[in-house]
Amino acid sequence: MFKNIFYPTTQNVFIWLGAIYLLFLLYIGKASPIIILFAYFLETIIIGLFTTLKMLWSIVFGKSKGFSLLLIFTIHYGFFVAIQSIFGFALFSIENTSVIKEPFHILQNYGIIINLEGIQYAFPAIFLNHIGKFISDFLHHKKYLVFSAKDLMFKPYVRIFIQQFVVIISFFFIVFTNIGFVSAILLVLFRLIVDLSLESIKKNSKTLDALAQILANKKVSIEEIKKQLILFTE
Numbered sequence: 001m002f003k004n005i006f007y008p009t010t011q012n013v014f015i016w017l018g019a020i021y022l023l024f025l026l027y028i029g030k031a032s033p034i035i036i037l038f039a040y041f042l043e044t045i046i047i048g049l050f051t052t053l054k055m056l057w058s059i060v061f062g063k064s065k066g067f068s069l070l071l072i073f074t075i076h077y078g079f080f081v082a083i084q085s086i087f088g089f090a091l092f093s094i095e096n097t098s099v100i101k102e103p104f105h106i107l108q109n110y111g112i113i114i115n116l117e118g119i120q121y122a123f124p125a126i127f128l129n130h131i132g133k134f135i136s137d138f139l140h141h142k143k144y145l146v147f148s149a150k151d152l153m154f155k156p157y158v159r160i161f162i163q164q165f166v167v168i169i170s171f172f173f174i175v176f177t178n179i180g181f182v183s184a185i186l187l188v189l190f191r192l193i194v195d196l197s198l199e200s201i202k203k204n205s206k207t208l209d210a211l212a213q214i215l216a217n218k219k220v221s222i223e224e225i226k227k228q229l230i231l232f233t234e
């Protein structure tokens with residue numbers, strides 16, 4: 001199973017390239033540890049944008065109905081991002097030299113982060129990772145014919161929970177210890193492992209088969225478990 005998760009393939013090549021690129025930026029000094037942290041923090045917005053795109057694709061090109069769900073998701077996710085942003089900015093403002101001073105100035109704070117030196121190098125790695133996944137996975141496997149807009153609208157919260165938990169833990173190590181550089185490397189490597197693990201849970205994959213067998217029970221069929229696992233990692 002280890003090989004099935006970590007071996008580079010056309011499916012996970014964007015994840016590998018993104019991680020290697022971020023580590024390279026750290027090595028040559030084009031992005032500081034805090035910039036890497038901010039790049040991952042901005043990923044919440046990217047996840048929302050691509051979830052919206054997936055829902056729209058399922059409605060327009062699939063059999064799904066639900067433009068109203070798309071509107072509901074946009075509003076709900078917008079509020080979620082706003083609250084999460086305030087919490088994140090409150091953490092970032094703890095450090096005396098932080099560029100974030102007022103947590104409730106959401107748009108202004110995002111503007112500050114986007115204009116930080118080095119973010120123009122780090123952020124594209126996160127964005128291109130999601131573009132690659134959308135093309136090579138969602139479009140290539142025609143998932144818009146399998147999952148409805150309703151199926152997709154609650155799925156980004158799983159990735160966001162993992163993402164924000166890792167960002168918060170990394171923040172304290174990067175800002176309040178003298179091992180910020182090492183912490184940034186560990187952040188990139190940990191995200192690489194998580195993303196590769198989630199990416200490996202695909203239709204007809206050995207990882208999916210193994211997990212389905214472990215979770216199998218008399219009440220739910222293996223095929224239904226596989227479908228839920230694929231949807232869970234979407």
